[in-house]
Amino acid sequence: MRVAFLGLGIMGQRMAANLVKAGHEVAVWNRTPGKQVEGARPAATPGEAAAGMDAVWMCVSDTAAVEEILFGADGVEPVLTAGMIVVDSSTISPSATLRFAERVRARGADYADAPMTGSKIAADSGSLTFMVGASEELIARLQPLFDAMGKIIIRVGDTGKGQAAKIALNLQIALIYEGFAEGLTLAAKLGVEPERIVELVKASMVRSGVVEYKAPFVLNRDYTPNFPLRLMYKDIRLMLEAAKEVRVKLPALETVEEIYAIAEEEGMGDLDYAATLGLLEKWAGVAVKKTTA
């Protein structure tokens, strides 16, 4: 298939490369110029990348970026034609997704929200999990592209439901990690070594994919961004906005939002979100582990 891939961040770059590898004809565009994908045609604007393609696949940072790509100057909208499919793998607002889809359909094109979960390693190896808001028929048409980038494709429901599921998952990641961070901090101040807590977590029902992945980095105080704090903070605000729109009360998440707000204010936005542990430690006057720099 002919695909325009828009957004070459940590995930997007790897996903576009896998589309090329699977034999698709790929054009790429990135807001910040200079990023390339071998074997893909670089385009100067989203509209230029999208013109004449079968699908336009977006993987950018937030709702505003998707809106700009689709409907801004040099955007995709004017080149949309009947039969084209717009797919959004960004994590954005479910209600904005409904609006975007409606406007795309007014041009005769189709729309699927297909955010994904998985680390950059999964993006590299083409084994992402996609949660899709679209009809079965539309998903079938996209199957060759999903196959190139993902391993598990789950249809969650119609338009917007992929985004709803994604924020519900990230909400859980935020609270699982917050629990790990609060537990580690309390245990450390009570004199328990963090290695013992990690060992117990793994040996019990407390075990989780999140902590398994994060623990080695946390124990070494390595906050190199895998999922930058500012992006998790953005997602948390997205969850709370969506919750407000449909009148859902999320008490623990509201508290966690405050922690991320303070963390970002303290300049931690470009670290991994795991760095929120540092705030709890500071408030407690304890270090889970001395930085070995």
Add this chain to the structure above:
Amino acid sequence: MRVAFLGLGIMGQRMAANLVKAGHEVAVWNRTPGKQVEGARPAATPGEAAAGMDAVWMCVSDTAAVEEILFGADGVEPVLTAGMIVVDSSTISPSATLRFAERVRARGADYADAPMTGSKIAADSGSLTFMVGASEELIARLQPLFDAMGKIIIRVGDTGKGQAAKIALNLQIALIYEGFAEGLTLAAKLGVEPERIVELVKASMVRSGVVEYKAPFVLNRDYTPNFPLRLMYKDIRLMLEAAKEVRVKLPALETVEEIYAIAEEEGMGDLDYAATLGLLEKWAGVAVKKTTA
């Protein structure tokens, strides 16, 4: 060995039975009379059970119950002798544990805090995980008893550290479940079926032992108590008290405490703690799944 087992609740009854099965001479006592363990000698008081035994193993509901057993009328203290070991598998205050241990040692006896993790199924099959606050030497002396009841024995540190680790683990369970409940509620109100969220959780790094265990019950709205809400609420207060003693700030847990307080006030104390989902649903005006009664 000769063991007094004090406290025949969901876990204690199964643990005492495994001690008998392993060939130990067991005396049992329970605050509410009438509970028995086949092959064990029933005693009328903690002191009567403990007299002349090698070890006194406690598994009761809270700090006050442990204090009463050890130092109350008809308690264990008067019959403590040099060489006896008191072991506490309850989940209680780490700082109270230090005080209790000191008073036990004043009688020439030893003290180990050894709370455990694992379901009643693990208690049945003798495959609990114990986290122990005691010296290596003391743990070695208790090994035949640990072997009868558990599979993994982790030395966390000295006296009180077993309890510190246990509350740090339960803190994580409370926050993992709260995340699941908030995520489910938000997704449901956004029109996503809870089955899809559970499927995605399992296929992603969001997966956890907690949700794997709870999800089938939650999807069926079965809140039959495995870990009663009032006990989790008790543990949460324990965590916050311990945190206050050592000046640790646990923002998300403080919020979760409020939810459990309301849940107990609304008469949900004897349900499983999973029933806290019901409060979020009520506040959101949404049901994750209709009760199929």
